Amino acid sequence: MDVDADRLLQDLRILANFGRKGMGINRPAFSGPDIEARKWLRKSMQDAGLDACIDGVGNVFGSSRNAFSTVLIGSHTDSVLNGGWLDGSLGVVYGLEIARCWLASHPRDGFGIDVISFEDEEGAYVPFLGSSVFSGLLDATVLRTINTRSGKTLEAVLDAWRLSGVPAVRFEPKRCRAYLEAHIEQGPVLETNAKQVGIVTAVVGVRRFHIAFTGQVAHAGTTPVLMRRDAGEALIKFAYHLIEKFRDIAGEHLIWNLGIIALKPGAWYLVPGEGELSVEVRDIDGRTLDAAEAAIHECVNEAAREGNVECRAVKKRQVEPASMDPRMIRIFTEAAKDHGASFMCLPSGAMHDAMVMSQHVPTGMLFVPSIGGRSHVPEENTSTADIILGARVLLRAVELLRESS
Numbered sequence: 001m002d003v004d005a006d007r008l009l010q011d012l013r014i015l016a017n018f019g020r021k022g023m024g025i026n027r028p029a030f031s032g033p034d035i036e037a038r039k040w041l042r043k044s045m046q047d048a049g050l051d052a053c054i055d056g057v058g059n060v061f062g063s064s065r066n067a068f069s070t071v072l073i074g075s076h077t078d079s080v081l082n083g084g085w086l087d088g089s090l091g092v093v094y095g096l097e098i099a100r101c102w103l104a105s106h107p108r109d110g111f112g113i114d115v116i117s118f119e120d121e122e123g124a125y126v127p128f129l130g131s132s133v134f135s136g137l138l139d140a141t142v143l144r145t146i147n148t149r150s151g152k153t154l155e156a157v158l159d160a161w162r163l164s165g166v167p168a169v170r171f172e173p174k175r176c177r178a179y180l181e182a183h184i185e186q187g188p189v190l191e192t193n194a195k196q197v198g199i200v201t202a203v204v205g206v207r208r209f210h211i212a213f214t215g216q217v218a219h220a221g222t223t224p225v226l227m228r229r230d231a232g233e234a235l236i237k238f239a240y241h242l243i244e245k246f247r248d249i250a251g252e253h254l255i256w257n258l259g260i261i262a263l264k265p266g267a268w269y270l271v272p273g274e275g276e277l278s279v280e281v282r283d284i285d286g287r288t289l290d291a292a293e294a295a296i297h298e299c300v301n302e303a304a305r306e307g308n309v310e311c312r313a314v315k316k317r318q319v320e321p322a323s324m325d326p327r328m329i330r331i332f333t334e335a336a337k338d339h340g341a342s343f344m345c346l347p348s349g350a351m352h353d354a355m356v357m358s359q360h361v362p363t364g365m366l367f368v369p370s371i372g373g374r375s376h377v378p379e380e381n382t383s384t385a386d387i388i389l390g391a392r393v394l395l396r397a398v399e400l401l402r403e404s405s
């Protein structure tokens with residue numbers, strides 16, 4: 001049994017035509033191109049012999065009719081604005097191709113492949129909407145009242161596509177033995193290490209903080225430096241000390257980003273009265289994230305001790321790290337070896353639907369290299385050889401799962 005490389009590549013190219021604009025892909029959740037792509041996927045799943053539907057939150061789910069024990073393969077086909085052609089589409093098309101291979105060679109097997117494209121992984125409305133509802137983490141009826149990022153209720157969005165009243169498909173723990181997601185790496189690690197396949201050990205947890213500094217606006221020419229309440233200076237000292245602390249506690253993978261820095265009013269001749277700083281930390285170990293959070297509070301206290309500028313930190317988001325299933329890591333390792341693929345184990349610094357699913361079912365994640373480490377841009381790409389090899393390793397992993405069960 002082998003994947004049909006031409007068919008796989010052709011499906012990826014067809015999918016890339018939905019929402020194509022120049023070199024880039026514009027297929028945010030519930031946009032016209034996203035829904036059209038989902039209809040194409042539903043038809044492709046049906047042609048493959050799966051029972052397929054678009055459910056009440058936009059997930060496309062293809063289920064193996066005769067199977068009572070399944071592995072679920074998928075990812076997401078929504079994209080960011082002006083994104084690339086692979087991203088989550090890769091993992092969905094892998095699932096479709098592997099289901100086709102499996103049904104052709106095991107038409108009456110009790111073990112089957114289910115395939116899913118989760119809706120809104122990228123968070124145009126609600127991040128991880130599809131996998132959260134599918135796994136039961138979020139209740140679809142409650143979700144309908146949520147005011148989304150765009151300011152509309154989800155109900156209005158679903159109504160517009162006549163999805164209100166359509167039931168949401170729910171994950172069946174008795175039937176589903178594992179969730180496997182393939183995705184482009186979105187970073188430079190595999191390429192730099194000359195590896196063809198990445199086996200994900202864990203998906204990082206994320207914490208986000210908004211830090212506000214309040215001083216007093218003053219004329220910069222007439223107010224002596226020692227008599228100012230300078231929110232800008234306080235912010236810069238805070239950021240410098242925080243980075244020093246992060247360097248001290250950084251485990252192997254702690255990643256931080258100070259992505260927003262703003263001073264108000266923002267003029268040559270005015271001492272800033274207000275400062276705003278965003279701090280995001282990511283790590284696969286919750287204890288390291290605790291230490292990073294403690295460092296933020298230490299810096300807030302230090303700023304308060306300085307005395308003349310108020311400083312407050314508010315946590316905006318907390319997502320726990322998610323370990324991938326050790327058995328799935330072993331199976332991917334064996335599958336990579338069986339294909340003579342060079343591989344390495346690595347954490348995922350980006351969040352994925354696998355993070356949500358891993359709370360409910362043994363989950364494994366496979367990466368293929370991103371050329372130049374680029375992703376979420378039109379230039380996003382993976383070599384044809386790596387795309388095909390990734391599908392073969394994933395198919396081999398499914399065979400190993402079947403054999404070992």
Ligand SMILES: [Zn+2]
Pocket residue numbers: 076087088121183
């Ligand atoms: Zn993705």
